[in-house]
Amino acid sequence: MNLRLYNTRTRKKEPLQTREPNVLHMYVCGLTPYDSMHIGHARAFMVYDVLHRYLEHRGWRVIHVQNWTDIDDKIIQRANELGLSAKEVSEKFIAEAEEDCRNLDLLQPTITPKVTEHIPDIIKAIQILIDKGYAYARGGDVYFDVSRYESEFHDYGLLSGQTRDELIAGARVAPDEDKDDPMDFALWKAAKLNEPFWDSPWGKGRPGWHIECSVMSLKYLGAPFDLHGGATDLVFPHHENEIAQSQALTGFKPIVTCWMHAGVLTVAGEKMSKSLGNFVTLREALKRHGKNALRLLYLSTHYRSPLDFSEERAEGAKASLRRIRTALEVIQNKLTSETSSETEESKGRASELTQLVEESTRLFYEAMDDDLNTAEAIGYLFRMVGAALTFGVTVKELPSRSEKLALNLLKRRLTKLLSVLGFDVAELEEPERLEDALGEQLLNLLIEVRSQLRQRKIFDLADMVRAKLNQLGIALEDTPNGTKWKRL
RNA sequence: GGCGCCGUAGCCGAGUGGCACAGGCGAGGGACUGCAAAUCCCUUUACCCGGGUUCAAUUCCCGGCGGCGCCUCCA
Structure with a gap:
């Protein structure tokens, strides 16, 4: 397999390199469960879902770790609003998101660790960072010392393409923070009144935002590991800080071979986010458009480009899907009809059809190997769809044996490749049913x-x-x- | 202001140093139909602007203009 992926770290497409041959160790930044999952989150997860499926299709094994950041300021805030505990809030939204992901046919990651179940690991890691001189305690907080890190590793800002000085210019310090340097970031935050906390050598508190991903990725994947994913909005500061922590902890550089980032989803040109309030929940979108249409909508744009969501586009995806459905139906009708005797014309049509299938397949794989270009790959699937539909109408006589073979090949190939992309082919092939x-x-x-x-x-x-x-x-x-x- | 991405037909969206085969949606015409719908056929056909490199640029380089993302919580 010649899969090449765009690596944010090197800003180049590179052949996928892994520690072990034919095994991918992948970590994907998951959700902070303080509200319902929206279709922007789903878009990012689908990128890694397709990578996962594609590699398994090519005979690889994928170890896919995706975390839940189940303790965080926003969860605490939400808990106060709802009159629930932080734990109750995160459990509620994790359960909801898991259900939504299943309904979208996202593959279950291999391991889905939670921050709250790794507090001892996190405390241990912070202690190591302090011992090594990369972190310091202030009051009940612990901060990562970016300038110390930079003096050793010389790569802070590499991922986001900014120098430390440029980053300092934009950095802000909250009033209650007591950092040595505005660039420094919290590893451990002292608990305020009525906040959930864990005991630590620095007093009662909770982990900072970035440390959980360092700790859990290293724990489950080892160091260095192959691929780290997330959406582009995590590049800075989250992934930048994660690299610093993980490299300071382990001494490995680079700690992650390939950084892969999914483009964000926008609505009317603006990023979909909970803070902007312009979000559509995954639940709602699934109900309105169905999992296959949503998947088609997502995969018809390259994963690194922004994807502008609209109802019109979702309707368009549904219409495209109906085209596939009709094609499968047409083929089925031809296959179950009687067989006519072979003629020169029928042989010619069959070989033309077979050729089209083989060429489309080849191009499909080439497109997928080129940085998972699903948009292009899907184009080739529609060539098969178009061929089937045209055949269904233009060939009036009963199909010959060779034509049936060709149609059968087309159908098997089309459905196979659709399922590689994660489409539920059974749903496409089934006659529609009413739930009642x-x-x-x-x-x-x-x-x-x-x-x-x-x-x-x-x-x-x-x-x-x-x-x-x-x-x-x-x-x-x-x-x-x-x-x-x-x-x- | 800094870093990065992008600007392809009515819309969405791939792609390429050599006449633009993507693909999807939509619109118009035709075939089919009791009428429709679906389907097929035909039409609708485009590389933001200005320089440069080149035999040749939509594609590479520089400069504009416009949009988006990040620089602050974010998938």
Whole structure:
């Protein structure tokens, strides 16, 4: 496999290099569970989901660690608002997010560690940093000493492309902080009144924001490890600080071979975020558009580009999906029909079709290998879809044996590659169902009555049934094989 | 202000030093249909601006203009 990925650390596309052949050790920054997961989070996670799936498809093993930052200022604030404990808040939103991720068909990461279950590890790491001279205690807080780190490692700011001096210019110090240098950041924060806390050598408190990722990634993946992911908005300060901590702790440089960052999701050109309040929850989007349409929407833009979300685009994705669905249906019809005898024309069509499938497949893999260019890769899948649809209409005679073989190849290849990208092919192939069995029976009854009306040429009534069902969100299509319904 | 990314048809969105095969959505026309829908065929056809490098630039370089992200919590 020749997968090349863009590495934020080196600003280049590079062949994927791993510690062990055909095994990827990957850490992905997860959520701070203080509110519902939104479709921006899902976009980032889907990038690593596709990487994970693609590598497994190519015979790799993926060790995928994704954390929960389940103690943090925002969780404490939310707990106060809701009158719950911090633990109750994080547990509630973790459970919700896990359900949402399942519903989006995101692969379960191999390990999903929580900060609150690693406090002793974190305290130990902070102590090591203090002992090595990379951190200092002030009151009940502990800070990481960036200038000391920089004097040893000379790479602070490398990831975000800024020098330490440039960063200082923009840095701010909160009024109650007592740091030696504005660049220094908290490893341990003393507990204020009524805040949850753990005992530590520096008094009651909780971990700072970045240390948990250093500790948990090193604990589960070892050092150095292969790939670290997250969205671009984490590059600074989170990942920059994580590198400093982890390298100071272990002495390895670089601590992570490849840094991979997903572009953020925007709405009307502005980043979707909880603070801006312009977010759509994943739950809501799944309900409205379904997992396959959302996945198609996400994967039709390259993962590093910003993705501007809109209802129109989501509807467009749904329409594209219907095209795939129709193509699979067309193929199925051809495959189950009778076989005609072979002719020169049928042989020609079959070989043309086979050639198209093989070429599209080759190009699909090339696109995926080129920094997971799913947008391009999906284009090749639609070439197969288009070929199937055209074949379905332009070839009037029954398919020959070789044509059936070619169609069968197309179908198997298309569904295989769709599932590599994480699409639920079963859902695409299944006839649609209503969740309510009685409702579905009633619908079928209506369709039957309407067919009778059409046979007796009472078209105004037949059309009324169709129009009214349309208003209820059910579309009817009269085909040579009877009337079919689908949801709008 | 600093760092970075981006500016391709009506919209979204790949891609490329050599006539732009992406792909999807939408719109218009035709075929099909009792009428529709779906599908097929046709049409709608574009590289922000100005310099430079080059035989050749949308693609590389420089400078604008515009947008976005980060520099502060953020996936």
